[in-house]
Amino acid sequence: MNNKKRFMLVGAGFLGVILAAVVLQPFLIKPANTMKLAKLPAGEYDPAVWGRYYPLQYSSYRKNLEMAPSPAGFGGSEKVQKSEKEPEILMNFKGMPFSIDYTEDRGHPYAIEDLKESKRVTSATVGSCMTCKTANIIDVYEEKGWDYAKLPLAELYREMKHPVSCANCHNPATMKLKIANPAFKEAMQRKGVDIDKASREEMRSYVCGQCHAEYYFEPKSKKVVFPWDKGYLPGEMYAYYEEKPAGFEHDWIHPDSQAKMLKAQHPDFETWAGGVHGKSGVSCADCHMPFMRSKGQKYSSHQVTSPMKSAEESCGVCHTQGLDWLLERVRTEQNNVWQLQHTAGQAVARAHEAIARAAAVGNADKAGLEQARELVRKAQWFWDMVAAENSMGFHNPDQVMNTLGRSIDLAHRAAAAANKAAKTNL
Numbered sequence: 001m002n003n004k005k006r007f008m009l010v011g012a013g014f015l016g017v018i019l020a021a022v023v024l025q026p027f028l029i030k031p032a033n034t035m036k037l038a039k040l041p042a043g044e045y046d047p048a049v050w051g052r053y054y055p056l057q058y059s060s061y062r063k064n065l066e067m068a069p070s071p072a073g074f075g076g077s078e079k080v081q082k083s084e085k086e087p088e089i090l091m092n093f094k095g096m097p098f099s100i101d102y103t104e105d106r107g108h109p110y111a112i113e114d115l116k117e118s119k120r121v122t123s124a125t126v127g128s129c130m131t132c133k134t135a136n137i138i139d140v141y142e143e144k145g146w147d148y149a150k151l152p153l154a155e156l157y158r159e160m161k162h163p164v165s166c167a168n169c170h171n172p173a174t175m176k177l178k179i180a181n182p183a184f185k186e187a188m189q190r191k192g193v194d195i196d197k198a199s200r201e202e203m204r205s206y207v208c209g210q211c212h213a214e215y216y217f218e219p220k221s222k223k224v225v226f227p228w229d230k231g232y233l234p235g236e237m238y239a240y241y242e243e244k245p246a247g248f249e250h251d252w253i254h255p256d257s258q259a260k261m262l263k264a265q266h267p268d269f270e271t272w273a274g275g276v277h278g279k280s281g282v283s284c285a286d287c288h289m290p291f292m293r294s295k296g297q298k299y300s301s302h303q304v305t306s307p308m309k310s311a312e313e314s315c316g317v318c319h320t321q322g323l324d325w326l327l328e329r330v331r332t333e334q335n336n337v338w339q340l341q342h343t344a345g346q347a348v349a350r351a352h353e354a355i356a357r358a359a360a361v362g363n364a365d366k367a368g369l370e371q372a373r374e375l376v377r378k379a380q381w382f383w384d385m386v387a388a389e390n391s392m393g394f395h396n397p398d399q400v401m402n403t404l405g406r407s408i409d410l411a412h413r414a415a416a417a418a419n420k421a422a423k424t425n426l
């Protein structure tokens with residue numbers, strides 16, 4: 001054999017080994033899609049039963065019971081009252097339940113327990129509230145349609161046997177991702193999106209968007225509606241509410257300023273959608289449910305919490321900057337957002353006070369006061385679109401900064417309009 005031939009043989013050998021490795025790799029490390037399907041029956045909502053067939057996913061789901069702060073300094077899954085750090089919450093939500101009880105969110109298995117414990121829930125609370133707390137919503141909706149929304153929540157407690165769990169996101173027979181919340185399907189339909197045709201990548205965010213989104217209850221039916229017809233931006237949702245959909249005008253009237261207020265609810269999906277990650281096709285599950293390995297088996301982590309607790313698996317798959325750099329970026333973004341959120345919240349609280357004092361002065365110009373109320377309503381909406389969002393701005397830092405800047409400006413204009421109406425300088 002001459003040198004040339006020997007060289008070619010060795011080369012071919014190498015190529016052979018590499019090819020074999022490429023071909024065999026998927027068989028050596030079992031990917032998630034080779035798992036055995038259990039074909040669970042419809043109506044099985046107990047995560048422990050699902051867990052018998054999908055033990056890795058179930059044991060990581062159980063980890064949602066662990067409570068720990070976030071390494072970045074905000075968020076985390078400890079149940080703390082938000083008003084401890086942000087006392088302006090007490091003023092801005094005066095006259096409505098969020099001024100009484102407003103805790104940081106924690107893991108999915110706590111959803112029913114926290115609903116029952118919440119001081120926001122009273123005998124007047126309607127059934128709509130169960131929509132995002134339990135897998136049993138599927139049967140209740142199948143049986144009653146939206147009629148369940150009008151029933152007293154207390155009457156529905158016995159139907160709520162399991163909190164947010166497997167069936168909220170999966171078809172039990174095929175394990176394909178599936179939407180359980182009818183409000184999400186309806187909102188997407190109005191936008192011309194057929195979710196039955198959604199890609200796997202889209203579904204990895206849609207399953208979260210069905211609950212982590214802004215909504216309101218239609219006044220008569222109490223049905224849950226997502227205000228997305230004009231778009232996901234805070235200004236677009238505000239414009240939607242300005243048209244008083246189905247007669248919906250406000251969530252409550254502020255007792256001091258008498259402004260007709262809106263309460264924003266966790267717009268995580270909407271905020272993410274316009275951010276760098278959302279626009280680049282990075283799904284909620286990419287960060288919050290990263291792939292893990294156990295004894296050669298690849299699976300999606302079902303511990304859904306701050307991704308900074310698993311930054312290596314959550315961020316490291318795409319980013320090569322190193323974990324310290326990433327944590328520092330998240331901290332910087334969140335600190336910047338926190339400072340402006342706090343400033344905006346305080347400016348809004350002062351605007352409510354200024355309007356109340358201006359109205360107490362006799363002969364204040366009525367139209368001028370109404371204008372001030374309109375401005376504080378909008379200022380608080382923009383503040384709350386950030387304050388009620390769960391990532392302290394991370395999901396879309398530049399949009400969030402813009403939203404807060406507008407809130408601060410509107411709050412100052414509200415106070416100025418009140419002073420002008422009463423010819424005061426409060």
Ligand code: HEC
Binds near residue numbers: 278
């Ligand atoms: C690029 C990664 C990434 C994507 C994509 C992403 N998130 Fe997040 N999310 C984060 C980070 C980082 C935080 C802040 C965590 C912290 O403060 O420790 C966060 C925070 C949260 C929180 C609050 C967690 C806590 O600790 O209280 C929720 C809820 C949340 N995200 C939901 C979503 C939803 C729903 C989507 C999709 C619509 C989504 N996220 C998309 C990275 C991501």
Ligand code: HEC
Binds near residue numbers: 032035166285
């Ligand atoms: C909040 C939504 C959600 C809940 C609740 C949920 N899953 Fe999943 N699950 C997902 C997502 C997202 C994926 C990734 C699917 C994909 O990429 O196609 C997944 C994937 C899976 C897979 C496929 C293999 C893998 O690990 O990627 C199995 C099996 C699974 N989940 C079982 C369960 C079980 C069992 C429960 C209840 C204990 C559960 N899931 C609860 C969202 C959820």
Ligand code: HEC
Binds near residue numbers: 105211285
């Ligand atoms: C059926 C409704 C529902 C679905 C679907 C859902 N969530 Fe949640 N999520 C909740 C509720 C309710 C809470 C708050 C529970 C509590 O505080 O008791 C929560 C809490 C969280 C938290 C806070 C956990 C912590 O440790 O602080 C994160 C993060 C989160 N969800 C992300 C997601 C992501 C990502 C998805 C999609 C893969 C998703 N959720 C799907 C309803 C849902």
Ligand code: HEC
Binds near residue numbers: 317318
């Ligand atoms: C699936 C891929 C993917 C994952 C997972 C991912 N990112 Fe990114 N990230 C991107 C892309 C794409 C960009 C856009 C800029 C670029 O191309 O580098 C980006 C941009 C960023 C930026 C700069 C823009 C901004 O919004 O500040 C930060 C910071 C960042 N990511 C942090 C994180 C953190 C923290 C995590 C984990 C919680 C994470 N990323 C997870 C793909 C990803």
